[in-house]
Each structure stands twice: as C-alpha cells, then as structure tokens.
Amino acid sequence: MPELPEVETSRRGIDPHVSGRTVTKTIVRQGKLRWPVPVQIISELSGQTILGTDRRGKYLLLNTAAGCLIIHLGMSGSVRIVDNSQPAGKHDHVDIEFTGGVILRYHDPRRFGCILWSAHPSDQHPLLRDLGPEPLSEEFTADYLFARSRGRKTPIKSFIMDSHVVVGVGNIYANEALFMAGIRPQAEAGAMSRARLQRLVASIKEVIAHAITVGGTTLRDFVGGDGKPGYFQQSLRVYGRGGEACKSCGSVLKEIRQTQRSSVYCARCQR
C-alpha cells in the first residue's frame, strides 16, 4: 500500500513528465472514490499548465495558476505515465491528458483514494491545513513529540500514526520504527521519556528515508509498462511476521490489535 515513501517515489516519477505541460482534457471514468471526483476539475484543469508537483504527507499535489489538484492514493492507488495509444484497463478511473498525448493515469482498485481540486493554496485546504510536520523535516524532533504527547493516554503507536501529530507514518512503518527503537506499541505516549522519544524519532526518520532511497530505484516502473508502482521491497522485521521468530533475538513475535490495526512486536526486544 502506498505510504509516504511510495507517494514521494510516485511524485518524482511523474514530475518530469507533467511539469511544464498543459492539460488538454480530463476523463473521469469512475468518479466514486473516497469522495466524489468534483466535476469542476474537468473544466478547471483544461488549458492549465502544471507549474510543478509537490507532496504533503501522503497527498500528491499538482500546482497550476488556477489552483491545485490534490491526489491521494489511498491503499491501492497508483499513478503512471502512458501515451494516448494505451487503452484504459480495469480500475483506470481518471486520465489527465496533456499536450503531446502524454497521459497521467490514476488507477485504484479499492477506491480509497481521492482526487480533489483546491482553488486556494493547498496548505489552506481543510484536508491539509491541520496536518503535523513532515517526518524528515527539522521540525520533527524529540522535543516536539515530547511536548505533543504530554497528557495523552493513547498508545504510542496510535499517536505516531495520527497525521495531526506527524504525517506519513502508516501501519507498516509504525511497526518497523517501534521495533527499531525498542519500544512496545502499547506504551503510553504521555508517559514516555524524552530519551525514548529521541530514539523513536530517529527510527522513524531512518525507516522512511531508507524507503524513499530504495523506492527511487524503481522509478522506471511509473512510466509505461504494466503500471506496477514498484512497491518498496524492504526486508520487514516485524510487520506481517506475527508468530514468526524475531530476527534479532529469536523470540516468537506477538501480534495484537490496536484501534483496528494489527501491531506486531517482540516482547523481549521492545519494552
């Protein structure tokens, strides 16, 4: 599923093909996504030039002089560049066609993603306005997490997955970062020491930075081809490995449910 590294990899993959190009038409085959695709984008986008691409958390942004196209990939979405001789397949819900016959094609089997339009600067959009800092930014520090977590009874894993605290930490990376930091997912956020949060911040940055680096090696998959988005292939140490042996100490990894999400951890390595 696309997490922040996949979205960033997608952005880097499509940017050279869409930036500076002008939209000739937009085709919406299936507008029933997470929210209905606003029909106005068909008219708003036409004739607009993409000034550049951006990313905020897991939101992919395409900027024009008239406004900003906001794309979220949900958990099964992908974007790729094709030319207009490529027939649309199943789940290819939206095409944005540019001069020269270049098409940005949005594909999303489960339709948990969204495509929205913001006439105002994207950081004022309700979905983006209250988001926390980027995990790789200088703002995301142990001091910040410490201050934000005081008084919070919620488990640390739920806390770091809250996009209002920090963006882009999905279930996979939350599990991996907590393992790397030696912290149990159910530890109370508000009771954690600054030193432990420092380890956690470092782990989150490391896991995500590494994933972006690795994702960058599969950029070619975003152009043409079969549209496989080149999902980050990481050697997961805990995620999806409940009941298996810890790669560090050999103990059997435990699996629990937290707020409807599976958490896997090593009771020996994580305290």
Added chain:
DNA sequence: AAATCTCCCTGTAGGC
C-alpha cells in the same frame, strides 16, 4: 479534548 467506532471498496487468502 481525547478516545473509540464506522465506513468507504475489492483483491486475496483460507475453509469447505
């Protein structure tokens, strides 16, 4: 304010 629950959707895996 914070914690918890619900829902959107379909591919995949497991049971029979």
Added chain:
DNA sequence: TGCCTACAGGGAGATT
C-alpha cells in the same frame, strides 16, 4: 475447481 466469507487498510467524520 469454485463458491463463500473474513480480512486487510488510510483516514475523515461521527459518536461516546
């Protein structure tokens, strides 16, 4: 082989 069901998951919005 094929049908059926359970489950996965991002994250906003409603509810407690």
